[in-house]
Amino acid sequence: MRKGANISKDVLLNPSVSSHRVIIPLYIPKEEDYYKEAYQIFEYCLFSVIKTSATQLKISVISNNSCDSVNDKLYELQKKGFIDELIIEKEAVGKINSILKALRTAEERLITITDADVLFCNGWEEAVSEVFEAFPKAGAVSPVPVFRKHFHLTANIWIRNLFSKRLFFKPVKNVAALTRFANSIGWPWLDDKWKDAIGTLTSKNGTVAVLGCPHFVATYKREVFQELPKENSKFKLGGDSEYLYTDEPVLKMGGYRLSTYDNYAYHLGNQIEPWMNEVYNSVLEVPKKESTYSKFAVLKRNRLEYLFSEYLFKKILYFKPIKRMLLKSKGLTSTQINNFTS
Numbered sequence: 500m501r502k503g504a505n506i507s508k509d510v511l512l513n514p515s516v517s518s519h520r521v522i523i524p525l526y527i528p529k530e531e532d533y534y535k536e537a538y539q540i541f542e543y544c545l546f547s548v549i550k551t552s553a554t555q556l557k558i559s560v561i562s563n564n565s566c567d568s569v570n571d572k573l574y575e576l577q578k579k580g581f582i583d584e585l586i587i588e589k590e591a592v593g594k595i596n597s598i599l600k601a602l603r604t605a606e607e608r609l610i611t612i613t614d615a616d617v618l619f620c621n622g623w624e625e626a627v628s629e630v631f632e633a634f635p636k637a638g639a640v641s642p643v644p645v646f647r648k649h650f651h652l653t654a655n656i657w658i659r660n661l662f663s664k665r666l667f668f669k670p671v672k673n674v675a676a677l678t679r680f681a682n683s684i685g686w687p688w689l690d691d692k693w694k695d696a697i698g699t700l701t702s703k704n705g706t707v708a709v710l711g712c713p714h715f716v717a718t719y720k721r722e723v724f725q726e727l728p729k730e731n732s733k734f735k736l737g738g739d740s741e742y743l744y745t746d747e748p749v750l751k752m753g754g755y756r757l758s759t760y761d762n763y764a765y766h767l768g769n770q771i772e773p774w775m776n777e778v779y780n781s782v783l784e785v786p787k788k789e790s791t792y793s794k795f796a797v798l799k800r801n802r803l804e805y806l807f808s809e810y811l812f813k814k815i816l817y818f819k820p821i822k823r824m825l826l827k828s829k830g831l832t833s834t835q836i837n838n839f840t841s
Contacts, residue, residue, distance in 0.1 A: 518790040559584040559601035564591035623763035633706035635796035638754015642763035648711020649698030676762030692838040712756035
């Protein structure tokens with residue numbers, strides 16, 4: 500039996516204003532062994548992004564079958580106002596599907612998707628937005644440049660800049676950060692051949708961006724997700740999931756996949772090291788300002804351009820003699836070309 504009137508009926512929503520959402524999928528099934536320090540690392544991620552953001556962010560955390568002790572702590576963080584949206588899945592739905600829980604309803608102009616083991620540094624949001632502003636066709640921008648991404652899902656950039664000096668190899672801006680990224684994925688060191696040059700694109704106003712965009716942290720324009728598959732991913736992790744749900748949508752909308760020239764975040768892995776504490780403790784909380792993200796150019800799908808760059812030009816780009824010729828024209832020496840094509 501229903502008695503009385505529902506006071507929410509016919510009342511318009513009045514959401515708080517934000518132009519940028521950060522989505523963090525989290526999987527900590529236990530707090531021991533491999534995951535012993537995972538929650539502390541997640542807190543580094545959460546609080547560093549809150550402190551360093553230039554605008555008022557909304558943060559979504561999706562707990563993907565994490566243990567009860569972790570979920571209890573997440574709930575406490577939400578009650579204190581550090582998390583805007585908390586989704587707790589008791590069944591493992593996979594990394595991409597957990598992201599989709601928040602992504603399909605997100606309305607913010609920019610959406611950052613980050614792994615839970617990323618430490619954000621001061622200036623990251625400003626640097627990312629600078630790339631979006633300087634390159635109207637930017638669809639995804641990472642605050643972390645990594646090595647050898649210049650040919651990875653960048654055919655649409657190359658085809659538009661084949662004969663332009665705006666696409667050129669430059670010295671790596673932050674060698675120490677590039678080395679730390681290599682360490683975070685299990686490499687004990689980084690040979691010089693991996694860190695002496697990096698593919699870049701320079702805008703008309705002089706802003707430099709790096710070709711390519713890693714998966715572990717990236718900011719997207721909202722419209723690229725108009726091209727999301729309607730069904731969920733079949734994989735818990737890996738497979739073609741990241742390509743289908745975060746890479747291909749950018750390309751289908753004609754967007755460039757880029758990174759900032761300098762490094763503004765660190766991939767931490769699963770163990771805390773002394774330098775991580777030092778970087779985290781050096782992070783400063785900055786005052787928030789009103790965003791201008793609504794002024795960013797809107798991407799529009801061009802099916803013919805997508806098919807030409809991804810299914811025809813990409814094959815030409817990977818033909819070794821042509822690749823070597825392109826690398827030479829873009830500033831690499833013979834020795835560097837041998838290293839880049841070996």
